[in-house]
Every structure is written in structure tokens, then in C-alpha cells.
Amino acid sequence: xxxxxxxxxxxxxxxxxxxxxxxxxxxxxxxxxxxxxxxxxxxxxxxxxxxxxxxxxxxxxxxxxxxxxxxxxxxxxxxxxxxxxxxxxxxxxxxxxxxxxxxxxxxxxxxxxxxxxxxxxxxxxxxxxxxxxxxxxxxxxxxxxxxxxxxxxxxxxxxxxxxxxxxxxxxxxxxxxxxxxxxxxxxxxxxxxxxxxxxxxxxxxxxxxxxxxxxxxxxxxxxxxxxxxxxxxxxxxxxxxxxxxxxxxxxxxxxxxxxxxxxxxxxxxxxxxxxxxxxxxxxxxxxxxxxxxxxxxxxxxxxxxxxxxxxxxxx
Amino acid sequence: xxxxxxxxxxxxxxxxxxxxxxxxxxxxxxxxxxxxxxxxxxxxxxxxxxxxxxxxxxxxxxxxxxxxxxxxxxxxxxxxxxxxxxxxxxxxxxxxxxxxxxxxxxxxxxxxxxxxxxxxxxxxxxxxxxxxxxxxxxxxxxxxxxxxxxxxxxxxxxxxxxxxxxxxxxxxxxxxxxxxxxxxxxxxxxxxxxxxxxxxxxxxxxxxxxxxxxxxxxxxxxxxxxxxxxxxxxxxxxxxxxxxxxxxxxxxxxxxxxxxxxxxxxxxxxxxxxxxxxxxxxxxxxxxxxxxxxxxxxxxxxxxxxxxxxxxxxxxxxxxxxxxxxxxxxxxxxxxxxxxxxxxxxxxxxxxxxxxxxxxxxxxxxxx
Numbered sequence: 001x002x003x004x005x006x007x008x009x010x011x012x013x014x015x016x017x018x019x020x021x022x023x024x025x026x027x028x029x030x031x032x033x034x035x036x037x038x039x040x041x042x043x044x045x046x047x048x049x050x051x052x053x054x055x056x057x058x059x060x061x062x063x064x065x066x067x068x069x070x071x072x073x074x075x076x077x078x079x080x081x082x083x084x085x086x087x088x089x090x091x092x093x094x095x096x097x098x099x100x101x102x103x104x105x106x107x108x109x110x111x112x113x114x115x116x117x118x119x120x121x122x123x124x125x126x127x128x129x130x131x132x133x134x135x136x137x138x139x140x141x142x143x144x145x146x147x148x149x150x151x152x153x154x155x156x157x158x159x160x161x162x163x164x165x166x167x168x169x170x171x172x173x174x175x176x177x178x179x180x181x182x183x184x185x186x187x188x189x190x191x192x193x194x195x196x197x198x199x200x201x202x203x204x205x206x207x208x209x210x211x212x213x214x215x216x217x218x219x220x221x222x223x224x225x226x227x228x229x230x231x232x233x234x235x236x237x238x239x240x241x242x243x244x245x246x247x248x249x250x251x252x253x254x255x256x257x258x259x260x261x262x263x264x265x266x267x268x269x270x271x272x273x274x275x276x277x278x279x280x281x282x283x284x285x286x287x288x289x290x291x292x293x294x295x296x297x298x299x300x301x302x303x304x305x306x307x308x309x310x311x312x313x314x315x
Numbered sequence: 316x317x318x319x320x321x322x323x324x325x326x327x328x329x330x331x332x333x334x335x336x337x338x339x340x341x342x343x344x345x346x347x348x349x350x351x352x353x354x355x356x357x358x359x360x361x362x363x364x365x366x367x368x369x370x371x372x373x374x375x376x377x378x379x380x381x382x383x384x385x386x387x388x389x390x391x392x393x394x395x396x397x398x399x400x401x402x403x404x405x406x407x408x409x410x411x412x413x414x415x416x417x418x419x420x421x422x423x424x425x426x427x428x429x430x431x432x433x434x435x436x437x438x439x440x441x442x443x444x445x446x447x448x449x450x451x452x453x454x455x456x457x458x459x460x461x462x463x464x465x466x467x468x469x470x471x472x473x474x475x476x477x478x479x480x481x482x483x484x485x486x487x488x489x490x491x492x493x494x495x496x497x498x499x500x501x502x503x504x505x506x507x508x509x510x511x512x513x514x515x516x517x518x519x520x521x522x523x524x525x526x527x528x529x530x531x532x533x534x535x536x537x538x539x540x541x542x543x544x545x546x547x548x549x550x551x552x553x554x555x556x557x558x559x560x561x562x563x564x565x566x567x568x569x570x571x572x573x574x575x576x577x578x579x580x581x582x583x584x585x586x587x588x589x590x591x592x593x594x595x596x597x598x599x600x601x602x603x604x605x606x607x608x609x610x611x612x613x614x615x616x617x618x619x620x621x622x623x624x625x626x627x628x629x630x631x632x633x634x635x636x637x638x639x640x641x642x643x644x645x646x647x648x649x650x651x652x653x654x655x656x657x658x659x660x661x662x663x664x665x666x667x668x669x670x671x672x673x674x675x676x677x678x679x680x681x682x683x
Contacts, residue, residue: 106321
């Protein structure tokens with residue numbers, strides 16, 4: 001593995017469907033062995049981008065190489081080099097674990113010896129020993145997900161695309177799954193993963209935020225949070241958060257407020273705004289303030305900020 | 316090759332796991348045959364027959380027995396005057412009256428060609444035609460010539476002779492049509508649904524991400540349905556032989572060839588439908604419109620093509636069942652040699668190739 005080599009290079013990639021621009025002028029690189037998170041709301045253009053990178057959809061303009069292969073010129077070459085797994089765990093429900101593995105091994109052209117070896121590896125990795133003859137539809141979510149991952153890496157691809165791989169899976173299985181992703185990454189596999197679980201995004205080496213088809217931010221999670229440099233975020237807990245929001249939005253020095261569970265995140269225009277200036281108007285209205293603390297921006301803050309700057313609303 | 320084999324094996328496993336669908340594919344066709352075979356029956360039996368035997372000789376009685384024993388006619392009355400005949404026909408108590416003249420027995424013994432009269436109630440033209448057919452065939456069998464009613468006109472006697480299906484049993488004519496119809500249903504629907512189902516579930520997306528070309532995918536996917544359709548066809552034909560006395564006068568290999576070409580075309584149609592439809596419901600409706608209805612109405616299965624309006628006749632040229640029926644009836648009922656069916660076989664080949672090519676092109680384009 002060469003950390004300085006790019007596994008994926010995307011240059012001004014654009015895809016239109018009729019008059020609708022699904023992906024607009026997107027450029028980024030993914031280095032070998034990197035776990036690259038692709039974040040965005042539904043319909044932001046994540047899946048369209050992945051489909052283009054997998055050679056399934058031709059770009060309208062721009063170009064991309066995956067594993068050194070141009071996706072427009074040699075989509076079949078791309079398909080040989082990548083693994084793909086989607087949120088829908090596209091396994092054959094009526095086939096057993098073993099039969100699913102044999103089928104996917106077959107369509108990737110594995111010979112018998114290699115298939116037998118990879119089959120053992122996948123069963124082992126997914127913890128499916130003893131369940132080889134179980135129908136896929138009878139497996140619990142976590143196992144199905146790991147089997148789907150196993151089927152996607154039977155041919156030992158150097159680049160792996162995961163399209164919202166953990167949708168509908170319990171937290172424990174999600175942790176287990178991410179440990180597998182980490183192991184793959186350490187062995188040099190490049191992973192491009194889309195997700196809208198922001199805790200999963202924190203596990204990526206770098207993330208790209210895509211909104212309305214455009215790349216809005218890119219970098220390590222620390223880097224993208226720099227969007228808030230010089231604008232501290234205060235977390236305020238009160239008994240009447242909605243009323244408090246209304247009052248704070250009218251307070252000078254407050255850029256914006258947003259609700260995070262039961263707490264409020266208040267973005268300030270600068271360091272000169274003291275917590276007291278915020279709390280006193282609340283108390284004046286009889287709102288009890290439980291706590292006020294400066295917090296580091298979360299990816300969710302970044303996400304909302306990006307959408308605000310684009311002048312849009314989250315889907 | 317290895318990839319096609321993987322798809323082929325996977326498809327079989329899925330089919331075998333889904334027992335219900337498999338049973339539907341294999342046995343519903345035979346069930347259809349029974350249903351349509353007995354219901355779609357234009358044969359007329361137990362026709363009420365009045366007999367006016369003016370001769371009452373052993374010969375005349377033999378003729379009456381020939382009518383009754385044919386099982387087409389039931390003797391309901393023995394009458395003695397034309398007035399009675401008229402009354403029975405008017406009252407609808409008899410559909411036909413057989414009049415045997417006085418000198419019938421003597422004429423037969425003397426080698427003079429005797430004549431008998433059959434009066435037929437013509438209020439239902441179809442029935443009447445069929446009854447004429449039966450009566451002609453029985454009387455000819457008894458070695459006499461028939462003078463039909465009404466007796467006006469010049470005394471020309473035509474002697475129709477019907478080959479291949481002398482009793483004009485409509486089942487023999489209908490069964491090949493049923494085979495075409497049923498095969499169209501199983502082959503088109505099963506192929507179309509199997510792919511559309513994968514679209515609905517999302518597995519096809521996973522397969523498209525793999526480096527497998529359209530050709531191995533289509534081949535691996537279709538062959539199981541091809542084999543099932545062929546088995547289904549064999550069952551129908553065997554059932555038709557056992558139940559309806561369908562003869563097999565031609566060559567089994569010719570039959571296999573005709574069936575294979577027809578099924579290949581149907582599979583192609585199913586594949587083509589699957590490229591256009593995104594849900595099973597749409598696929599089913601598309602199959603109804605493009606395959607079942609034309610096979611039923613425009614193939615010559617039920618309505619003769621020659622009596623259709625010109626515009627409809629033109630459409631029948633692209634209905635594969637039109638050619639298949641000619642070939643099938645030819646091979647099964649007449650024992651027509653293959654080389655005489657070359658135009659039909661060519662047409663079926665062209666149809667199958669066109670459908671498969673069109674479907675492959677569309678599938679390949681969809682993959683991009």
C-alpha cells in the first residue's frame with residue numbers, strides 16, 4: 001500500500017438527468033487504504049456519484065479513475081477491481097449462505113480452488129460458521145450485512161464501495177461491522193462509504209460533504225469543523241428550549257441556533273460575546289437555564305452549517 | 316462460461332426453493348389444457364334424431380343403427396309422415412330427421428346407389444354445418460350417397476372428404492393452439508417476472524456491479540425457464556394424447572425444433588418486457604397485451620386469419636404463434652415433413668433472434 005497514491009481520482013464529475021443536475025462539478029481524491037466518508041442528505045447525489053464511480057452510470061461530463069482505470073472508457077475493468085455493497089444487502093433471500101457465496105464467486109469468475117479458500121475466509125470473517133446452510137432470509141440483520149460484505153469482497157478488491165451499509169442494523173452489529181472495515185483498511189483496501197450516521201462519519205479518515213449535487217466541504221473531520229473557527233458554539237440546556245430559541249435568535253451576537261435533542265446549540269458571531277449576555281434575557285423571561293458550556297462543533301453542526309450556506313434545507 | 320453457469324445454478328436453486336412457483340409453471344399448463352380442452356369444444360353430440368323409415372328392411376335398420384352407434388345422434392322418435400317430421404322440428408324435439416325411402420334395401424342389394432334424406436334444423440348455422448358433416452360421414456360409411464335437404468337445385472352430388480381429422484373434432488384443432496397459448500404464458504411470464512423480481516428486491520443492482528456481461532447473464536437466466544417450458548410442453552402434449560386422442564403423425568425431432576424455436580421467442584419477449592417494466596404488475600400487464608391476447612385472437616387459434624379484416628391480418632404476421640400453429644398442426648395432425656414447414660421455422664427463428672437481440676441490447680444499455 002502506498003499512502004501517497006490515489007486509489008480514486010474524481011475531476012469535475014457531473015451527471016444530469018434531463019434538466020435535473022444530480023451531481024455537479026465534483027472533484028476529490030481518495031488515497032490508498034483510506035476510509036473515505038461520503039456524507040449528505042438523501043437525494044444529495046451520493047448514490048449517483050457512487051454509481052458513476054462503479055461504472056454503472058456514465059457521467060455527463062468530467063472524468064474519474066478508480067484503481068487507475070477510467071470509469072468511462074473501461075467500466076468493466078472498474079467492476080473487476082471494486083467491491084460494492086449497498087444498504088439493501090442485495091443477497092438472494094431464497095439461497096443459503098453457501099449458495100450466495102458460490103453465486104457471487106461465480107459471477108466474479110473465481111475458480112474452484114480460490115472460491116473454496118475465499119468461502120472459508122468469508123464464513124470466518126462474518127462469523128457464519130455453522131450457518132452455511134441457512135437461508136439468507138432467515139439470517140438476522142447483522143449477519144446478513146456481514147455476509148453481504150463478504151460477498152462483495154470475495155474477489156479481493158483493492159477498492160470497496162459501501163452505500164449506506166449499516167441502515168437498519170442494531171448498534172452492536174454496526175460496531176462489529178466497522179471493526180471489519182478498519183481491518184480491511186489496515187490491509188490496504190480503500191473504502192469509500194456513504195452514511196448519514198454522523199458517528200460513523202467520525203470513524204472515517206476523511207469525509208466529503210455533498211449537498212444538492214455539489215461538494216460542500218472535504219477533509220478530516222477536524223478540518224471540516226474549522227468552518228466554525230472564530231465562532232464558538234455554546235450548548236445551553238433549559239426547561240423551555242423552543243421559547244429560548246426564539247429569544248436567542250433575536251439577541252445580538254447570535255448567528256443562529258439549532259436544537260440538538262433537548263439542548264440548544266448557539267453559534268456566536270465572535271469570541272467577544274459572553275455567556276452572560278445570552279443567559280440574562282432568558283432569565284428575564286422566566287426560563288430556567290440549567291447549564292451553559294462551550295462545545296466543540298460536531299459533524300452535525302458542520303452539516304447544518306453547510307446546508308445553511310448553500311441556502312437550502314435538509315431533505 | 317463459468318459466470319453463466321453460476322447464474323444458471325443460482326436460478327435453478329431459486330426456482331426449486333420456490334416450490335409453489337415451480338408447481339404453477341409445470342402443472343398449471345396441464346390444468347389449463349383440461350379446462351380449455353373440455354370447455355372449448357365445438358363438437359356436438361347427442362343430436363335429437365327422428366327417423367322415418369319407410370323401408371323397414373335389414374339394410375335400413377342397419378343405417379339407423381349406424382347413426383345411433385356413432386354417439387353423435389340419439390334417436391328420439393320413429394315417425395311415419397312428413398307432417399310429423401315438420402312438427403318435431405318445429406317443436407325443437409328433433410334437431411334432425413332421417414328419411415329412408417321405400418326401396419332402400421332393394422337398391423342396396425341391387426347395387427343401385429340409393430338415396431336417403433336428412434332434414435336439419437338450420438336455426439344455428441354452426442350446429443347445422445357440423446350435423447351435415449356427421450351425417451355425411453356416417454351415410455358415406457354406410458355406403459350410400461346422401462341427398463341433402465332442401466332437395467332443390469341441380470342434382471350434383473359433392474362428396475367432401477376430410478383428411479387428418481375425419482370426424483372434424485374441434486379438440487384436435489384446438490389443442491395445438493392451447494399449447495401455444497399456454498407456453499406463451501409460462502415462458503413469457505416466468506422470464507419477465509424473474510428479472511423484474513430481482514429489480515424489485517435490488518439484487519440485480521448487485522449483479523450489475525459485477526464484471527459479468529449481458530450475454531452470460533441472459534443465457535444463465537433463461538436456460539432454466541427454457542427447460543421448464545419444454546417439460547411443460549411435453550406434459551401438455553402427453554396429456555392431450557391420453558385425454559383427447561391427439562395423434563402424433565410426424566417426427567418428434569421436428570416437434571422439438573418447433574417447440575424450441577417458439578419457446579426461445581417467448582423467452583426473448585419476456586426478457587424484453589423485463590427491460591421495460593419495473594414492477595411485476597406492469598410486467599404482467601405488458602405480457603397480457605403483447606403476448607397472450609395476440610396468441611389467443613390473432614394466431615388462427617380460434618378465429619381463422621383468412622376471415623379477419625385486412626389490417627388485423629397484417630398484424631398477425633408478427634405474432635409468432637401464427638407460424639407455430641401451422642407447424643404444430645402440421646407435424647402433429649398431418650405428419651408434415653420438416654422441409655415443408657421451412658417458412659414457418661424460418662419465421663420462428665427470425666422472431667426469436669430479433670427478440671433476444673433486442674432484449675440484449677436493451678439490457679446492456681440499461682447497465683450503463
